[in-house]
Amino acid sequence: MPSILAVIEPGPPPVLPAGAIDPLLVTLLLVLPIAxxxxxxxxxxRLYARGWIIAVxxxxxxxxxxxxxxxxxxxxxxxxPGLRFTLYEWIPAGxxxxxxxxxxxxxxxxxxxxxxxxxxxxxxxxxxxxxxxPGRWRFFAYLNLFMFSMLLLVLADNFLLLFAAWELxxxxxxxxxxxxxxxxxxxxxxxxxxxxxxxxxFGFALGIMAVWTTVGTLNFAEVFEFFGPGGGVAGLEHxxxxxxxxxxxxxxxxxxxxxxxxxWLPDAMEGPTPVSALIHAATMVNAGVYFxxxxxxxxxxxxxxxxxxxxxxxxxxxxxxxxxxTQRDIKRVLxxxxxxxxxxxFAALGVGAFTAAIFHLMTHGFFKGLLFxxxxxxxxxxxxxxxxxxxGALWRRIPITHWTMLVGAIxxxxxxxxxxxxxxxxxxxxxxLFGFYWVWAIGVVVAVxxxxxxxxxxxxxxxxxxxxxPHVEPKIHESPRSMTVPxxxxxxxxxLLGLAIGLPPADGVLHHWLEPVFxxxxxxxxxxxxxxxQLLGIxxxxxxxxxxxxxxxxxxxxxxxxxxxxxxxxxxxxSLTERLRPLYRASYAKWYFDELNDLIFVRFGGLVxxxxxxxxxxxxxxxxxxxxxxxxxxxxxxxxxxxxxxxNYALGIALGLLVIAVMYLFVVAx
Amino acid sequence: MSHSLEAYLxxxxxxxxxxxxxFLARRNAIAMLMSIELMLNAVNLAVIAFGAFTxxxxxxxxLIALLVMAVAAAEATxxxxxxxxxxxxxxxxxxxxxSSMRE
Numbered sequence: 001m002p003s004i005l006a007v008i009e010p011g012p013p014p015v016l017p018a019g020a021i022d023p024l025l026v027t028l029l030l031v032l033p034i035a036x037x038x039x040x041x042x043x044x045x046r047l048y049a050r051g052w053i054i055a056v057x058x059x060x061x062x063x064x065x066x067x068x069x070x071x072x073x074x075x076x077x078x079x080x081p082g083l084r085f086t087l088y089e090w091i092p093a094g095x096x097x098x099x100x101x102x103x104x105x106x107x108x109x110x111x112x113x114x115x116x117x118x119x120x121x122x123x124x125x126x127x128x129x130x131x132x133x134p135g136r137w138r139f140f141a142y143l144n145l146f147m148f149s150m151l152l153l154v155l156a157d158n159f160l161l162l163f164a165a166w167e168l169x170x171x172x173x174x175x176x177x178x179x180x181x182x183x184x185x186x187x188x189x190x191x192x193x194x195x196x197x198x199x200x201x202f203g204f205a206l207g208i209m210a211v212w213t214t215v216g217t218l219n220f221a222e223v224f225e226f227f228g229p230g231g232g233v234a235g236l237e238h239x240x241x242x243x244x245x246x247x248x249x250x251x252x253x254x255x256x257x258x259x260x261x262x263x264w265l266p267d268a269m270e271g272p273t274p275v276s277a278l279i280h281a282a283t284m285v286n287a288g289v290y291f292x293x294x295x296x297x298x299x300x301x302x303x304x305x306x307x308x309x310x311x312x313x314x315x316x317x318x319x320x321x322x323x324x325x326t327q328r329d330i331k332r333v334l335x336x337x338x339x340x341x342x343x344x345x346f347a348a349l350g351v352g353a354f355t356a357a358i359f360h361l362m363t364h365g366f367f368k369g370l371l372f373x374x375x376x377x378x379x380x381x382x383x384x385x386x387x388x389x390x391x392g393a394l395w396r397r398i399p400i401t402h403w404t405m406l407v408g409a410i411x412x413x414x415x416x417x418x419x420x421x422x423x424x425x426x427x428x429x430x431x432x433l434f435g436f437y438w439v440w441a442i443g444v445v446v447a448v449x450x451x452x453x454x455x456x457x458x459x460x461x462x463x464x465x466x467x468x469x470p471h472v473e474p475k476i477h478e479s480p481r482s483m484t485v486p487x488x489x490x491x492x493x494x495x496l497l498g499l500a501i502g503l504p505p506a507d508g509v510l511h512h513w514l515e516p517v518f519x520x521x522x523x524x525x526x527x528x529x530x531x532x533x534q535l536l537g538i539x540x541x542x543x544x545x546x547x548x549x550x551x552x553x554x555x556x557x558x559x560x561x562x563x564x565x566x567x568x569x570x571x572x573x574x575s576l577t578e579r580l581r582p583l584y585r586a587s588y589a590k591w592y593f594d595e596l597n598d599l600i601f602v603r604f605g606g607l608v609x610x611x612x613x614x615x616x617x618x619x620x621x622x623x624x625x626x627x628x629x630x631x632x633x634x635x636x637x638x639x640x641x642x643x644x645x646x647x648n649y650a651l652g653i654a655l656g657l658l659v660i661a662v663m664y665l666f667v668v669a670x
Numbered sequence: 671m672s673h674s675l676e677a678y679l680x681x682x683x684x685x686x687x688x689x690x691x692x693f694l695a696r697r698n699a700i701a702m703l704m705s706i707e708l709m710l711n712a713v714n715l716a717v718i719a720f721g722a723f724t725x726x727x728x729x730x731x732x733l734i735a736l737l738v739m740a741v742a743a744a745e746a747t748x749x750x751x752x753x754x755x756x757x758x759x760x761x762x763x764x765x766x767x768x769s770s771m772r773e
Contacts, residue, residue: 643769644768644769644770645765645768645769646765646768647697647702650694651694
C-alpha cells in the first residue's frame with residue numbers, strides 16, 4: 001500500500017483489512033480524470049482530430065473503477081457504514097486542520113453511478129458531436145477537469161474539500177459554457193453563470209464558516225454527529241441552527257439553479273450540447289441536491305429551513321414548467337424542464353423525503369442526459385438549428401434519436417412504468433404522507449405541465465409536417481454511431497431504473513441502500529416511522545393520481561401537437577395562445593426575471609455603485625490626496641527662503657537671537 | 671581699569687554688535703571671518719569681566735575664555751582653509767557668488 005494512503009482517519013474504523021486496494025482505486029477515480037485533463041491540455045493541440053484519444057479512455061477506465069466501487073459499496077457491502085481515508089493533511093494551521101479525506105458510502109456510490117455513467121457516455125458522444133470543432137482538444141480537457149471536480153465533490157469527506165470541488169465544478173462549467181468564446185452570447189452566458197453562482201457560494205462559504213465556529217471541525221462525520229440526537233446541537237440557539245441550514249442552502253440554490261438564482265441555467269445552454277447534458281442536467285446542477293441530502297442532520301434540526309427548501313423547490317418547479325410551455329429553443333425547453341425537476345428534488349428534500357430526492361436525482365440524471373444528448377443529435381441533424389419552429393416530421397429521418405428521445409419524454413412525463421414515474425410519484429406521495437399537502441397539490445399540477453411541455457417538444461420536433469429549411473431538408477441524417485450508442489445506452493436506465501431500484505415504492509433497493517445515510521435525520525430527528533406501502537390504500541390512490549396527472553398532460557400535448565403521423569392542430573394552438581396572449585407573452589419572456597434582475601442589480605445596483613464610487617473618489621481619495629497636496633504646496637512655498645546665501649541665514653540667526661533676547665527681557669526677567 | 675562691570679559689558683556689547691554688523695554686511699569671506707573673531711573676542715571679554723567681578727566664577731571664567739580662544743583658533747583655521755579652497759575654484763572670495771547650497 002503506498003505511503004500516501006497510510007493515514008486512516010479516526011472515526012468509524014474501516015471495515016477493510018489493511019492493505020486493501022479500494023482506497024487506491026478511489027484515489028484513481030480522481031487521478032485519472034485530472035491526469036487526462038493535464039495531458040490533453042499539454043499535448044492536445046498536437047492530437048488534431050484525435051483530441052479525445054487521452055480524455056475518453058481515461059473516463060472509460062474511471063467508469064469501470066467507479067462501477068467496481070459501486071459494487072463493493074452497494075452490493076458486496078464491503079465498506080460497512082462507509083470507507084473513509086485520508087490522502088494527506090491539506091491545511092495544518094494551528095487549530096484549523098483540514099485533511100484531504102475521502103468518503104465512499106452508499107449515497108456517494110449512488111451518485112457515482114450517475115456521474116461516471118453519464119459522464120462516460122457523454123465523453124463517447126462528444127467524439128462524434130465535436131468531431132468538426134477545431135477546439136475539440138480544449139473541450140475534452142475541460143470535460144476531464146469537470147469529471148475530476150464532480151467526483152471530488154461526491155467523494156469529499158469535509159466541508160472545505162467539498163467547497164473546493166464545488167468551486168471547481170463551477171469553474172469547469174464556466175469554461176464549457178463559454179467554450180465558443182468568440183460568440184458574444186456564449187461569453188456573456190458564462191459570465192452570468194459564474195456571477196449568479198458567486199451569490200450562492202457567498203452564502204455557502206458563510207455557512208461553512210458558521211459550521212466551523214459552532215462545531216469546531218469541518219469533517220462530515222463529526223459535524224453530523226454534533227447535529228445528531230444527543231449531539232452538541234442542543235447547546236446551540238435554535239435560530240443559529242436554522243441560520244446555518246439556510247446559509248448552506250443558499251449555496252445549493254445557486255448551484256442547482258433554484259429560484260431566485262435560476263436565471264443562469266437557461267443561458268448556460270449556449271455551451272455545446274454534451275455539456276448541457278452532463279453538467280447542466282445530469283450532474284453538476286444536482287450538486288445542491290446531493291449536498292442537502294449529505295448534510296441531512298443539519299437540515300433535519302431546522303424544520304423552518306426545511307419548509308423554506310420545500311417552498312423554494314416547488315415554486316421553482318411550477319415557475320420553470322410554466323416557462324417551458326412557450327420556449328421555442330429545444331434546449332431551453334429542456335433547461336427549464338431541468339429547473340422544474342430540480343425543484344421537485346428540493347421539494348422532496350424539504351419535506352424530508354431524502355431518499356425520494358436522490359431517487360429522482362438518479363432517474364432524472366439518466367433521462368435528462370438522454371433528452372439533452374438527443375436534442376444535440378436533432379440539432380446536429382438539422383444543421384445547428386435549435387428553433388423548434390424550424391423542425392418537424394423528423395421521426396422517420398432520424399429514427400434512433402426519435403425513439404430514444406421518446407423513451408426519455410415518457411420517462412420524464414411520469415408515465416408508468418418508466419423511471420421518472422416512480423421517482424416523481426415517490427416525491428408526491430411522501431409530500432402528501434408527511435402532511436405537506438400544498439407541496440403535493442402543486443407537484444401534481446407540475447406533473448400535468450411536465451407531460452404537456454415534453455410532448456409539445458416532441459410534437460414540434462418530430463411529428464406533423466416539416467418546417468425544416470428546404471436547403472437543409474435533403475441533408476438530414478442520423479448521427480454517427482458514437483452518438484447514437486450513448487443514446488441507446490441511456491434509454492435503458494431511463495426506462496427500467498425505476499422498476500429496478502424503486503419497487504415497491506418507498507421500500508425499494510435504493511431505500512435499503514440509503515437508509516443508513518438518512519437514518520439519523522428521518523428516524524431519530526424527524527421521527528418518521530417506516531411506512532408500509534399499501535397498494536389498496538392511500539399509496540395506491542396517490543400512485544393513480546400521479547399517473548393520471550402525467551397522462552393528462554401527455555394527452556393534452558399529443559392532442560395539440562401530434563404524435564407520429566398526426567400533426568399539430570395549428571388552429572387550436574393559435575386560438576389558445578391568442579386567448580391567453582398576456583400570459584403567453586409573460587411565459588415566453590420567462591416572467592421577466594432577467595429584466596427584473598437587470599433593473600434591480602444592473603441599473604439600481606449600478607446607481608448605488610456609482611454613488612459609492614463618487615464617495616470613494618471624492619471623499620476617501622480626496623482626503624488622502626488633499627493631505628498630500630497640502631504638504632507639497634506648503635513645501636513649495638517655504639523652500640523659496642532657502643537662498644543658499646550664507647548671510648541670509650546669518651541674518652536669520654541674528655534676528656532669532658534678537659527675538660530671544662527681547663523675550664527674555666520682557667517675559668522672563670520681569 | 672574701570673571698576674564698573676557695566677562698562678566692560680557695554681564695551682563687549684559694542685564689539686559684538688560691530689562683529690555682527692560686519693558678518694552680515696561685508697561681502698568678503700575673509701572680512702566675515704574677521705568679524706566672527708571680533709564677536710568671539712567680545713564674548714570672551716564679557717566672560718572675563720564676569721569672572722573678575724564675581725568671586726565664585728574667577729577660576730572658571732579664565733578656563734572658559736581659554737577654551738573659546740582655542741575654538742576661535744580652530745574655527746579660523748578651518749574657515750580660512752575653506753575660503754582658500756573656494757577661492758582656488760571660483761577665483762573670488764565674495765560670498766554673494768556662492769549660492770550652490772540653495773534648495
